[in-house]
Structures are given as structure tokens and as C-alpha cells.
Amino acid sequence: MNSQKKELIRVSNLKKSFAINKGWRRKNAQEVKAVDDVSFSIFEGETLGLVGESGCGKSTTGRLILQLLAPTAGTVSFDGHDLTKLSKHDLWRRRRDLQLIFQDPYSALNPRMTINDSLNEPLKAYGENSKNRKKTINQLIDAVGIPSQYLNRYPHEFSGGQLQRIGIARALALKPKFVVADEPVASLDMSIQAQILNLMTDLQKEFNYTYLFISHDLSVIDYMSNHIGVMYLGKMVELADRDSLYRTPLHPYTQALLSAIPIADPNRAKNKIMLKGEIPSPVDPPSGCRFRTRCPFAKDICATKNPEWVELEKDHYVACHIVQEARQ
Amino acid sequence: MIKIWDRFRHNPAAVGGLLFILLLIASALLAKQVAPQSPYAMSTTARLTGPSAVHWFGTDQFGRDIFSRIIYGSRISLQVGIIAVGFSFVLGTLMGVIAGYAGGWIDQIISRITDILFALPDILLALVIMAILGPSLNNLMLAIGIVYTPIFSRIARGAVLNIRDSLFIEAAYSMGVKQYKILLRHLLPNILSPLIVQITLSFAFAILAEASLSFLGLGVSPDTPSWGIMLSSAKDWMELSWWTAVFPGLAITLAVLSFNVVGDGLRDALDPRINNGQ
Structure with missing residues (x-):
């Protein structure tokens, strides 16, 4: 990350849990950790792409940044101001700089x-x-x-x-400074998708907008983003600039996602990593690393210890025991 | 506004209904000038005479002119219909919107109150209220208004719950639109359709409720010209003199029908998604 760039958004240890089954006696009260300890920064004039399966907390992250949902813990600072601590009126004044594009227009x-x-x-x-x-x-x-x-x-x-x-x-x-685009092209067909994406990048060049671009479509994310964050079950598992993420994906989940992108070349051998099983329920996530139940490389440590968020290469963060061990 | 009228205009039934309502309002305001005879003047010689040139709709058991009584009766019926239903619409919608929008314990309290009111039979509840307040036209309207309030409250609450979490409400909030403006510009217009339908239905019930309560001696006094009283007192004579029941019944039917078609027309005119063949 270039130190001359201005950091517009800084998200630190953001958490959001929703209570479910709460009743009079709270016997069955449980909570869903929709977003669990996520941190990242977005630089002015750039786009951070957030990618992940449905239900992984990417939309919730977007709404937490905009303060449309109140975070359970953590801070969101915009231009140096902590949005979570603003009064109602101050937040209203800031809101004009923070806007949202919806999935279903x-x-x-x-x-x-x-x-x-x-x-x-x-x-x-x-x-x-x-x-x-x-x-x-x-x-x-x-x-x-x-x-x-x-x-x-x-x-x-x-x-x-x-x-x-x-x-x-x-x-x-x-004329906002920061725009969250929550799957803005997911409900549109391919030719229209390209039109909308081009429009968004053209406007960004002209007015220096900063985007948080949420999508489950890796080719769209690739086209739009300067940096890409990969989320799985409420956690961010990998964050890097676009080239380094696509060239050398470190986390097994990112590798699996990237291998699933279809390549328009019949002669090229496909080496798809097939993930087994379903995405686990966020009410009762797996212990340790949340991806371990579907990870082809999972070891004992993955079940006991939560992997740390480490900058393994410059500007390339990953949370995975396997990769971190291999580098030591 | 002009757009809504333009769409309303293209619905012939609704325009017809509106004309009849305007006619009723005119006859209520100008009853003295329009009615050919006094609604109270009795005649022992002209008891229960059929429709004729002098008595267009015939006379009742006291020899009073039914046509004149119907014209005077429109005063009571319109008043009861509009004021009682207006009362329950405003109060009920307010309660329902607050309950649906606020949720939590406020919703619990309001919903339980409406449940209690719902649990009592309509007429019994109105009877209790009238017994407490004493018989008079104002109290009658108030009682009918209270009886129909929970219906509006429940419909409004349900509609609000349906709309409250819509994306366009979140969108308005995210763009810095103030809460009260969201309520007025986004929430209310989108819950109006079922409420308008209920207004037109309640109007019919209100006219009939006035008739029932007056019949039980808790509404207006029996000599007052009211469509409900005329209809209920005609029940003893209608086998011999059909006109005593048919004309007041026709007046009630036409008034109720007019309010229904106007309500439907209004609902369609207010919804831009419905194209009325323009």
C-alpha cells in the first residue's frame, strides 16, 4: 500500500451478532455472528472488493460501515472520525458522504x-x-x-x-465520498452488467469516488477492484491487492474460489479444487478455523486454534495456519 | 393531484358513485328547500298510502311523507357514516402505524387493546358505550367510531409490518431523509390501499349500526328521520305496504354502493402501477 494514498475508511475489529430465538425466558436464545472481528482499510479513489458465498457477512459489513446497522463491537472511522461514536445529528450530517447502491433497484x-x-x-x-x-x-x-x-x-x-x-x-x-455497492449487478444480465460496471468506473475516474464493491462474482470483482477481501462465514480470510490475490492466492478457500472461475480456453487443463460439504451454520460455527470442515489441508491445530490475521507478504494478509506454518 | 383526478375520471362507476354522494350531500345541506313536505307532519287520513303524485314514495304508518323523510334522513346517515368512520380511520390508523413502526412493548400494548375490543361483539360493545355515555347522536357516532377502530388499527399494523423493512425505506433513511418524512411520504401512501377498502366497508356498517342502535332506543329519538329508524319501523308494515321498507332500504343500498365504488376508484387512481386503460 502506497503511503501517499489517503486512508478514507478504516474498519477495526468490527463485529455484529444478531440474537435469534429470543423469547420471554431466553431458554433458546442464541446468536449469529454475522461479522466477526473484521479489519481493513479503503483508500481514497480506490475500490475494495468484498467477495464470498451468500451469508458470509459481506452485505452486513457494508451496512455496518454505513451505520445502517449498529455494530456490536469495533469501530468504523471515516476521514478520521469514528462513525460509531457520532451523535444522531452528526451522523446525519456525515450521511451525505456515505451512500449505498442496492442489489435490487x-x-x-x-x-x-x-x-x-x-x-x-x-x-x-x-x-x-x-x-x-x-x-x-x-x-x-x-x-x-x-x-x-x-x-x-x-x-x-x-x-x-x-x-x-x-x-x-x-x-x-x-456527491458522496464513499459508496457501498451491494451486489449492484447481480440481478442484471451480462450485457447490462458490463454497462453498469463501466458506468461506475467512469464515474469513479471523473469524481474520485471510493467504492466498497460487494459481489459473489469473482470476474466482476476482478474488473472493479484495487484490493480484494475474501470473506467466509463472518470472517475475513484473505486481503490483498488484486494482482497479488489473483496471482498467488494464499488461503485454501481463495484458491478454491479462483479455481472455479471458468476459463475460455478448451485446451487449458482445468485443475478445479472441489470443496466438499456445505457452508456450516453461522449459529454454530466450527471451532478454531471456520473453514477447516471444508478445507482439503486441515490439520489438528485448525480445530483448536483460531488462525491469526498476519501480513505474510507486503500488503497481503491471510488467516490460515497451514500457509503461515509453511512460511516459517 | 391532477394526475390522480385524471385517472379517477376514467373510471365510470367511480364517477357515478361520486355524483350520487354529491347529490346526497346536497340534499342533506338543502333538505329544507328540497323536501316537498315536512318530515314530521302526520296525517290520520293518509296513513300507509302508496306512491302517488303527492307522496312520491308513499307515506308511513303515521301518514308522514317518506320521500321527505329520506331527504332529511340523509343528514343523519351521512353524518354518522362520515364522522364515525373518519374517527375510527384516524385513530385506528394512528394506533396501527405506531404499533407496527415502533414494535416491542408499544406494539404489545396497542395490539392487546385492539384484541380486547375485538373480543367483544360489535353491537354489545356499542351498547355498553352508549349506556355509559347516554343516548344522543354525538355519543352514537363516538360509540360506532370506537367499535370500528380496532379493525383499522389491525389492518394498518399489518400493512406497516409488510412495508417497514422494504428496501426503499432503508434507502430513504440511508440518504438522510428524516423519520417523519419517511412515515408520511413512504410508509403512509403504501399502506393506504387496504385502508381505503375498509373505509368503504365500514361506512355501510356504520349506517346499519346507527339503525340497530336507534331501533334499540339508544340512538336518535324515534321520530327523527333516519334511514335506519325508517327501515326498522317499517318491518311491521312491509307485508302490506312495501314502500315503507323499499325506499329507505334503497337509499341505504345506493349510498353504501356509491361509497364502495368511489373507494375502489380512489384506490386504483392512487396506485400508479394500475393502468386504467388510458
């Missing part, structure tokens, strides 16, 4: 409001006057390629790709 728009009303809403909330609002909205929809005569239409009159572009326009309306 149709449900994220009020079905009874025109696109124009929906785009106006964040600007009104922060007291922009009507002349400025109109100017900003026209610039925005122009940037995302929606004709201005469509402004008075309702969400159900648009296609999925158009709606996601509107969703992006709305997230960027307040």
Missing part, C-alpha cells in the same frame, strides 16, 4: 413516487433549493444515460438496467 425505489421525486428526495433532505436540485438531477441522469423526458415515470415503467442506473444516480446525487 426496483425494491429500493418507492413504487408510488416518480423517478424525479425519488431523485429529488436526498437533495431536499439536505436543503438544496429547487433550482440547484433541477440542475443536479439533469446532470446526473445525463451521466447515467437516462433521457430527461423519462423523469415523470414510475419505477415499474423501467427495465432492470435502467433502474440500476437510476439507483446509481440517486446514490451519487449528494
